[in-house]
Amino acid sequence: MTLKHYLLSAKKENLTLLFWLLVNTGCLLLHELLSSKAVTDLVALNLNQFLLNCAFILANSFIWMIQIRQVTTAREKAIQTMNTNIRKDISQTLADCHYQTFHQKDTATYTSWMTNDIQTIQDFGFETLELMIRQVLNVIGAAATLTLYHPSFLVSLLLLTALMGIIPKLFSVKLAEKTNDFSAKNEALTKTITDVLNGYDILKNAGKSNHISKKIEKASLLVKMSKITYARLFGTMMASQNATSFFSQLTVLTQAGLLFYLHLIPIGLVAQAQYFASITFAGLTGFFANYSELKTTAEIFSKFDLLRTPPSKNKCSTFVSDCYLKNISFQYGKNKIIQNFSLSFKKGEKISLTSPSGKGKSTLLKLLASQLYPQTGDIFVDGQTVDNLPLDQIVELVPQHLHLFDDSLRFNLTFGEPIPDDVLYRTLNDFQLDEFINDDLDRPLIKEGSDLSGGQKQRIALARAYLQNKPILLLDEATSAIDVNRAQKILDFLLQQPDKTIIYATHHLNQSDEQKFNQNLQFQSFINKSSI
Template sequence: MDKHLRHYLWEFKGPNSLLVIIVLFMAVMQTANGIGSANALTALVVGQFPKFLLWVGLMTAAYALYCGLMGVQQYQFSRCRQLMNTAIRRDITARLSNTSYEVFHSQSPAVYASWLTNDVHTIGVNGFYDALEIVESSFSVIFAAAALTAYHYSLSIAVLVLAVVVYLVPKAFDTSLQAHSLAMTHANERLMGRISDVLSGFDALNLLSLRKLLVKRTVAASNDVAVHVNSWQKMYGITNATIWGTSAICQNLVLLLTGYLVWQHLVPVGTVNASMNFAGLIFSGLTSVMSSYMDMKSIIPIFNKFDQVPVRDTAGLEKVAPFTTALQMHDITFAYSEESQPILKNFSLTVAKNKKYALIGPSGSGKSTVLNLLIGNLTNYTGTLLYDTTNYRQILPDSLIAQVTYLDQTPFMFNDTLKNNLTMGEPYSDTAVATVIQRVGLAKMVADLPGGLSTMVEKDGHNLSGGQKQRIVLARGLLQGRQIVFMDESTASLDPLSAQAIEEMIVTDPHLTVVMVTHHLRPVIADQMDQVINSTVFTTTHSVK
């Protein structure tokens, strides 16, 4: 069994142990039913009708109890599976939350959504369900083999030999099944990504009168995943057909041996019924075990994929204190890949506390790159970055980010109350919230809302204006004590009056350190800046103080 499956099964060992006990009693009842069937037939053949009725009654009771336990088992398995599915999602998101900015953005959110939905579902079906199948089938095989041995030792020997054959047959399909399973998970990731992409582009397609592309691209993405799902099912079908065919042959061989024993008067005639019943249980159980084993092997690449997400090494790194003096870039050179030209070359910049800076210049010239370096998102640079007097290489990334509020063109709003969008669920006092609301100019908006701070913010903040969303994001940072504000074209999509109001509110606040990236620096805002830096200096050896 894969180590990951063992980990989650053991994490919830209490509920899983109860499930195993239920399955054990189901196997006992199943075996009792089989023994009763064989004895009933023997009693009937020898003319002992009262015994026949007794055994039929016992069979009925055993089967009724088996059915009752089956209902309990299904509920308990669902409970265990949901606990383990949640734990997998917890661990995946914990890993993603502790990887670097660059690694996280190497995949689209749709890929991660596929991990947390499609892949977790696959693990539940091919992992946890099959683990249950193995336990259930193993109990059935053990009790059935013991029952057959009680009739004649040769039956158990035959079963043992044939069991080895059933075990060896599926081995030939291991590698191929794993490869097909991994290809299917990647196809599901592409499906999620393509559907998410085309649905997100609805407005653009609408304006281009190309809504038909919604259908065309969705069908194309669905056809891609269908190819890989069908390929996996084909391989799975071939494997199962081979396993079950081998099992059927083995059952018939045991039946032939039983017929010979009855013919030789070595066992009672009811043994034929027992042989058919228990041999069927044994070989169908072994087949189920091997089939489930193959399924479980197929999820190993999925877990390996999760494990390949690198986790940040934060050993020896230190938290930073609140900002006191300056952020400094010394001789920074940065390129997005080894093949591309540096977007920054030997560039230096000092951002002093409570000062205001504007970075201007054409799109793609590196302005946003400077912000992402200063906030610690980008780490593959040469040169030195300092927070006050501490080198960025020695800083816990989260503690650095905790000092900065980052405003971009599309501030993210959660589908939650306005208050929770401000506080992010942290227990700030009503006074602190009210003070920040007043400071960022949201007091009138909150007062005019029928529900006040309890008003629900719609998905993506559709019931808020762009300016209101900018103010909410700023308020989040101020509540957390962040006094550094990075503005990355944050007002570019706002109307001129709203944009200027937001910018003036921020750059005139004497307690904020501001770095603003903009294509359009308004004269009134430029007058408030301590320094305006043109991006033409980014690729020349230049120092900005």
């Protein structure tokens, strides 16, 4: 991801904006030239020519007013198109990256990327670049006019421009560092706000609601100090640039005075030289300062690229006969969760997996779902190794921690896939969701299902997983919040599906259910164990 890439992604919008910027520069330059000529004609008592120039100035001003309206709209279209493209690419990168890569950061960080960082790119990238283009156009127009007055001005302009270009280089590295620090502080603030507000009920119940403002204020102060530090450094650079600009303007004025003294230019051009010199060097001051800001966005784009994952050329898309986990191991840091564990099962088999809490059931299911990859050992599907290959086309996992989207019940069941209503209503019945059968499937769920019980959410999640129609279904304590009668009916329904391979992880399995499974595996741990 680069700034150039997104400028080109909105080529039409940016070309339209550039056109109106050119019109703006032309209007401003023409206004000054017409005003100067009108004064000259008035001094020469040429009234008709003076009035004609005034009419031209009026027409030019009308065009300039139209330009102001058009450039405002064109700017917003271009910026919003590029912002949308960045969000689209970040979200697609997140969608394509591996589960483990995604969870290296929390969702608050990604939220900050798609809000705070994009705002920074807009401020220091797109809007700054527009300013630079305006400045370049103004500088070119003013410098060309000065050169027409006398060629010696061109030499002075080139030398003084080179001098002004040195100062931003002295600050560019530090500015990039401060921008990165500000971005990190913004991420931390977003994370703190999300964390504290998610814990609102707990803090309120404990009588500690004052922690909400304290924690947010603390994180906000860090953002404040980071921004002030950046502003202080940027201000130092601008002060240096403006001092150089003042020196450059004085140099051109002195040169114009000498040229007049030598009778090489008329007295009227001395004032004009001062005016165009101020435009030139004020523009260069802004240009070089803005260029330093513009370069800081590269660090933000490089951060986005760290998540990019090369697309997998191979995928395991079929499950015909059997699956075999051979001597797999996995640990979090130094904590061994699974070591030298083996398991095999055939298509259509139903396996219960019982062990105490925190012993590795969820980790094992995540390994089977390719959300995690084994650090040692192999996984075989139909006799072929599938190490580090995504299994999402054949495996569906219903996790302990569920999420319902802030959308309709239909979307939460189908993910937007076109599934007929009769199939959906039949599935609602199969998963004991009778209370929704008479409801509108397109009715939005309230606040991500906050008005639903834990059991209702689990039943929706189970129905959703079933509708994915994958051959392997992994259930991680998937009925723990459902009342006993409904949970039993749902489990019986799933166990009666001949083409579904089901692994049911639970803390406790009723004895009456044991005979319904092909394998009943009970482990105190997954260290040096095998079901083969």
